[in-house]
Amino acid sequence: MFMLWESVRSALASIRAHGFRSILTSLGIIIGVMSVIAVVSIVQGLSATVNAQFEGLGSNTLTVRSYTPFKKALQGQYARLSNEDMELIRRRIDGISHITPILYSQSGAQGRIAYRSQESFSQVFGVGPDWMEVNSSFPETGRALAREDDQRRRLVCLIGTEVIKNLELPDEPIGEYFRVNNDWCRIIGVMEQRGELFGFSQDDYVMMPYGTARRMQGSSRDLDIQVQLLVEDMERQDEVIARIRRLLRQEHGLKAGDADDFRIQTSEQLTESFNAIISTITAAVVGIVGVSLVVGGIGIMNIMLVSVTERTREIGILKALGATRRDILLQFLIEAVMLCLVGGLIGIALGYAVGALAATLLPGFPPAYVPGWAILLSFGFSAGVGVIFGIIPAAKASQLDPIDALRYE
Amino acid sequence: MSETKEAASAVIRFRDVARRYVMGDQVVNALDGVGLDIARNEYVAIVGASGSGKSTMMNIIGCLDRPTEGSYVLDGEDVGHMSELKLARVRNREIGFVFQSFNLLPRADALKNVMQPLVYRGMRLSERRALAERALQRVGLGDRIDHLPNQLSGGQRQRVAIARALVGQPAILLADEPTGNLDSRTTQEIMELFDELHDEGQTIIMVTHEPDIAAHCERVIRLEDGRVAEDQRQHKRRALENQH
Numbered sequence A: 001m002f003m004l005w006e007s008v009r010s011a012l013a014s015i016r017a018h019g020f021r022s023i024l025t026s027l028g029i030i031i032g033v034m035s036v037i038a039v040v041s042i043v044q045g046l047s048a049t050v051n052a053q054f055e056g057l058g059s060n061t062l063t064v065r066s067y068t069p070f071k072k073a074l075q076g077q078y079a080r081l082s083n084e085d086m087e088l089i090r091r092r093i094d095g096i097s098h099i100t101p102i103l104y105s106q107s108g109a110q111g112r113i114a115y116r117s118q119e120s121f122s123q124v125f126g127v128g129p130d131w132m133e134v135n136s137s138f139p140e141t142g143r144a145l146a147r148e149d150d151q152r153r154r155l156v157c158l159i160g161t162e163v164i165k166n167l168e169l170p171d172e173p174i175g176e177y178f179r180v181n182n183d184w185c186r187i188i189g190v191m192e193q194r195g196e197l198f199g200f201s202q203d204d205y206v207m208m209p210y211g212t213a214r215r216m217q218g219s220s221r222d223l224d225i226q227v228q229l230l231v232e233d234m235e236r237q238d239e240v241i242a243r244i245r246r247l248l249r250q251e252h253g254l255k256a257g258d259a260d261d262f263r264i265q266t267s268e269q270l271t272e273s274f275n276a277i278i279s280t281i282t283a284a285v286v287g288i289v290g291v292s293l294v295v296g297g298i299g300i301m302n303i304m305l306v307s308v309t310e311r312t313r314e315i316g317i318l319k320a321l322g323a324t325r326r327d328i329l330l331q332f333l334i335e336a337v338m339l340c341l342v343g344g345l346i347g348i349a350l351g352y353a354v355g356a357l358a359a360t361l362l363p364g365f366p367p368a369y370v371p372g373w374a375i376l377l378s379f380g381f382s383a384g385v386g387v388i389f390g391i392i393p394a395a396k397a398s399q400l401d402p403i404d405a406l407r408y409e
Numbered sequence B: 001m002s003e004t005k006e007a008a009s010a011v012i013r014f015r016d017v018a019r020r021y022v023m024g025d026q027v028v029n030a031l032d033g034v035g036l037d038i039a040r041n042e043y044v045a046i047v048g049a050s051g052s053g054k055s056t057m058m059n060i061i062g063c064l065d066r067p068t069e070g071s072y073v074l075d076g077e078d079v080g081h082m083s084e085l086k087l088a089r090v091r092n093r094e095i096g097f098v099f100q101s102f103n104l105l106p107r108a109d110a111l112k113n114v115m116q117p118l119v120y121r122g123m124r125l126s127e128r129r130a131l132a133e134r135a136l137q138r139v140g141l142g143d144r145i146d147h148l149p150n151q152l153s154g155g156q157r158q159r160v161a162i163a164r165a166l167v168g169q170p171a172i173l174l175a176d177e178p179t180g181n182l183d184s185r186t187t188q189e190i191m192e193l194f195d196e197l198h199d200e201g202q203t204i205i206m207v208t209h210e211p212d213i214a215a216h217c218e219r220v221i222r223l224e225d226g227r228v229a230e231d232q233r234q235h236k237r238r239a240l241e242n243q244h
Helices: A002-017 A019-056 A070-074 A083-092 A131-135 A147-151 A161-167 A210-217 A234-251 A267-310 A312-320 A325-361 A372-399 A402-407 B002-009 B054-061 B084-094 B110-119 B125-138 B154-166 B184-199 B239-243
Strands: A061-066 A096-104 A111-115 A118-127 A139-142 A156-159 A177-180 A183-191 A205-209 A226-231 A262-266 B010-023 B026-039 B043-047 B069-074 B095-098 B172-176 B203-207 B219-224 B227-233
Touching: A002 A019, A002 A325, A019 A267, A019 A325, A019 A372, A061 A234, A061 A267, A083 A096, A083 A226, A083 A234, A096 A131, A096 A210, A111 A161, A118 A161, A118 A210, A131 A226, A147 A210, A156 A161, A161 A183, A161 A205, A183 A205, A205 A210, A226 A234, A234 A262, A262 A267, A267 A312, A267 A325, A267 A372, A312 A325, A312 A402, A312 B084, A325 A372, A325 B084, B010 B054, B026 B054, B026 B203, B026 B227, B043 B054, B054 B069, B054 B172, B054 B203, B084 B095, B095 B154, B110 B125, B110 B154, B125 B154, B154 B172, B154 B184, B172 B184, B184 B203
Parallel strands: A118 A205, A156 A183, B043 B203, B043 B219, B095 B172, B172 B203
Antiparallel strands: A061 A226, A061 A262, A096 A118, A096 A226, A111 A118, A111 A177, A139 A183, A156 A205, A177 A183, B010 B026, B010 B069, B219 B227
16 A cells, blocks of 8 residues: 555656656547547436436326337338227226327428418427326416317417517417418417427427317328326326226227237336437447547557666666565556546546537537546546556566666666 | 674675576576675675676675575575565665666656655655655755756765665665766765765675775775685775875
């Protein structure tokens, strides 16, 4: 322990004595760690933002949607979830506090909207009155959709803030009429702002009563909807899922061996699947960048080998003064590790700066966030690189014969 | 009885020490059966032509090398067959080296150079500093402890080296041509310092080929072809007498 501390002291002195060379030597490590931290901070910032948005979907939210296996899709047999399915769930399953259908425009295209001379496209979908509760997203101004609106298929809608901008609506747009496809629609409220994700606005949408949306879609036979619902008691969530599944299988006439033609997802699963993607991206990028750390390590080894040769005489002196092989080994090993750690430290600082800068400059990117594990990992990896690539030069130094080393010019 | 008494008083005891090197298919006898006793507080010069075995002798005395044959007892310990690790410890505690080319650590100031051997004794920094300062004051460099080697003159560098050799209170001070790189005036000063150290009770062994330097010593051992050719005791010539 004493020798360890002494070695750290002497290594720091040596690094300081060769300031410029030390920086150049650790440049590989600096760049490697910098890249890792920059990438991780951006991706993790993204992930933190998305997770925060998923949290809006309470953890007791279930989403039911139709699912068509790829093979069936090739045959043109698309699975559907109909309004009747939703009504069945509503009537036959206990333990559901709120349930809403969501009807997206079937062609997948965005709806054309217009106000005065302004035209734009937006995501237009129809929801039941329970949608606000299920998604814990409410109007900022104006009123929410009411059951009446749905039953009477009123041409009213709630809009996201981006729509106001795109259509150049007045600042107080409530009561204004604008065109959605071929119908005139009255604005009854503006939704809370949700911000941007991946550079796309999350506030560019028009939400209307489910009944109205169905009427606008025309023929209702082929409609495919999603159903979102809130489970009353979190404890019973699995039970509710099982019962919905049994009900829908029966309703869709599936036989014992057939696969489900629908999916029931909890909000946790949504978060998990998103996080899985994020983790994969992080791991892949970190892996690629990690290679540069290995290259940096080779740079360190190279300089350490040169340094051992250059300091052969010094090693001879130290041995004459009573340094053991272990003392010399430790000294050079610690020096390599310290070089890497200093490089790692600089890399972390620069990486965070790059991440923060990128997050600021790129529109729509959430603030950079460096998780503790990334810092620990960078430090650990730097130290590991130092040990792995420092051991050969250090061993070479410790094996020198003191007589030869003292004679070395 | 007289044997043990003699052995106890001798700080260095060589018995039939041989050192052979194999070079290609030739065997070189650098040392060829040397028997020698050096007592505490002796002031010894080892002289001889180049190739006589001076350096080999010095390396073995300094525990940098081990004899191929024979036994070497240093301060009561048989160091001839010790492991490298133990030899390093012996070097650290029993030997103080002074080299012709000073061999200071170039990036360390005088104080750090002098403290360095104490690091390997596991001594705390404050203790090391106190001992090193005292040693530097002893050699007259108390006011230059923060100078780097390249900010010091040759004589001053050698003084730092002597302070470094003394700081651990070694059994023997082993000097290899200590004035070889110095001008005649500085040589005088350094030799005066060695004389003083000897008067204070330090055992000094000096390897040299200069008769003037050997003249300072009380005993001159001349090597020839790896053997002791002459072992003479003399009155040491004091530095002051040497002035004309």
